[in-house]
Amino acid sequence: MQNNKSIVRKVLSMRELPLLVAIILGVVILSFYSPTFFTTGNMHSVFLGSAFESIKVIGMTLLLIQNGIDLSIGSIAGFTGVMVGIALDFGANVPMAIVVGLLAATVVGMVNGFIIAHLKINAMICTLAMQMIVRGLIFIVTRGVGRPNFPDAYNAIARINIFGLQAPIIYSLVLLAIFGVLFAKSGWFRQFYFIGGNEEAAQLSGIKVVKLRFFAYTFCGFMAGISGVLLAARMGGAIPTQGQGMEMNVIAAAVIGGASISGGKGTILGSFLGVLVMSLVINAFNVIGVDIYWQRTILGSILLLAIMTDKFRARKSN
Amino acid sequence: MIENKEDKLLCVNNVTKAFYGNTVLEHVSFEMNHGEVIGLVGQNGAGKSTMVKILMGAYQKDSGSILIEGKEADLGSIKAATQSGISMVFQELSLASNMTVADNIFINDLPTNAFNLIRKKELYEKTQKLIHEFNIDIFPDDKIGDLTIGKRQIVEIMKAISSNPKILILDEPTSSLEEAEIKVLFKFIEELKRKGYSIIYISHAMSEIFDIVDRIVVLRDGKKVEDCKKEELDVKKLINLMIGKEYESYVGLQGERKRSEEVLFSAKNLCRKPYFRDVDFEVRTGEILGFAGITGSGKTELCETLFGVGKLDAGTMEIGNKGIRAYSPSDCKEDGILLLPENRKTQGLFLDSTVRNNIIASIVKKVTTGIFLDNKKIDQKINAYQKALNIKMTSDAQIIRFLSGGNQQKVLFAKCIADEPKLLIAMDPTRGIDVAAKADIHKIMHELSEEGLSIIVISSELDELMMLCDRILVINAGKIITEYSRQDFDEEEILVSMHHHARD
16 A cells, blocks of 8 residues: 555656656647557557667767767767678678677777776767767768668568567667666666766765766767667668767757756656657657658757756756 | 934844745844944854845845835845845855956956946056055955965955945855964954944854854744844853754863774875875874864875875875775775765765765665665665764755755765775865754764774864864975874964974
């Protein structure tokens, strides 16, 4: 009985609650507008559309929590696809190609981590530079044509159905669940919140700030790599512009979900809901047939609204 | 003679203020005469800061009235309050550090010519005049960043009086100063008094209150409990009024106590340019060792270096006969050393986080079972420390920013000892907190040392060191020059030793 009450109270005090309510309300209203909106097929495509960003947002959330940012994840995802393609060209089998792709992504993440954590260079600038460098590398290595036409054996990893759902949806949900629990409950991951909350205090509490920060960027690169591997399989090849601009959507989603750009705050559930809001909005525009040019403006407004709501809530709870 | 209200400079009548149903000021009334200095005292959370913020226009009162020279004053905003004649000097310094003294003092009232350009000569002359009036050793074109904290505080006050306020509010002006600097500041405040400024003075330091003010207004739990001439009170009476019960002052160690002879920590030939050199000392198990020294003596840097903040140029350290490297705070923590930093807000606490999270920050490994945080273990720790330190909070889910300074400091202390270190380096462990909270922390320091914890402590108050320590080492110009055992403590001698010019 008492346990029930405390669960209800816990749910009511959740920071993600307004977002969840907004999503449910939105879905209900939209399904009245359009009979095709709330159908299995359409919902499936919403979740599939958000799967790739959901995987990236896990890494980004960790970075935001420890007061960092990564603008290079779109480029990393694209680069991963290219490296997979090259490996396949050299006759690698599917698992090997995946390993090569993930390795490339992780190395870029490690370079970011080294420059930012060890050399203490500003994260925004470092990863902006890396975004340009890695995107450039894609063009240099492939002479601007990418690596089209991957074999079906490879493409299958993102095209098969698992339990009647598209594979990327399952992959993303599994990763979200694992890291959602770890972020919330593990002592080791709690340290990232301390670093973001007050870096000096974390340092003086004996938390290994440099090491953990290095890990966070490496991890973010790795997650971008997973999404790049899947994206390339979904597309059936690596286009040079793959993943371009994705970092901004991912950052926006995390912030809509409650992560703070100044560190110390953020949850996997919130960030996932943020991704979902963005895909739902894009999908709704397509389904209802509203002028497509309004999309970015609406998404931007949602981002602003989310930040202002959060500020208002914080002020009220004082 | 019946006093007319209009003769009073300031009348605060029945002012009440509540935040979200929490009453923080309840029908507070007091008056102030021209040229009077009143001390506003109370424990953390008594309502002093709220009262002051209402006077300076940062908060709005819920009911009551405030009259200045008999007229209802407009305190609707900070700007309005300034125009009504109230000027405030903040606890945290608010000067632009890469600008000059003159720029800072007249920042709101720069003399300009027809093209709106600054008339530098006039600005410097005005500043020079002000400096001359108070006979202070500062130049108008000094950069703020090059001045000592004490002088910056004086510039801050001069900035406040440059607009000729009727009432000047000083909020803990000495909280970040060392004793030598406090003396300079006091001379300046004496000068202000002589020139007839009316001042509301807020401080935790009893000696300052009795030195400076004419009248004392005591707040407790949002109510005024006393308002009288300072001659009618003494320190003990005042403390009793503040905490609302008979206060048994914590006197600390009585005489010499039996000490373990076992050496826990030893340092040999520690050097770090330009802060200190050839530093040798030992700390015994369960001993409280004090470092006394003025600002710039190197004691702060020495403490930080012992904890791996900053690198040693030379020297060796041992803890329990094991050599240590002290390359980083996390290294030191693993060797059983922890540091209680000087500034709880910027270096110590995670202000937007809960009490619970703050306490586990240095012990995440210890309260983890498998890969997950173990709530039972955390509860145990928190209950133990809440009791031992008498921490007042509604629950451990409370955000620490909203606790009073004393309770914040206690949480910080709990966070440091939660890891059960062998050696605690406590830097100003009771800075800026009220007497009751101070006593709680002093008490637990003694209790823990009885249980075998060794403590190195520095403090801006020599009294505190003399009350706490078994031994005091005086650091002067980066060297340990004298050592005092408890039975030889002599305030004057230690002070002379701290200020004495050490030359090779």
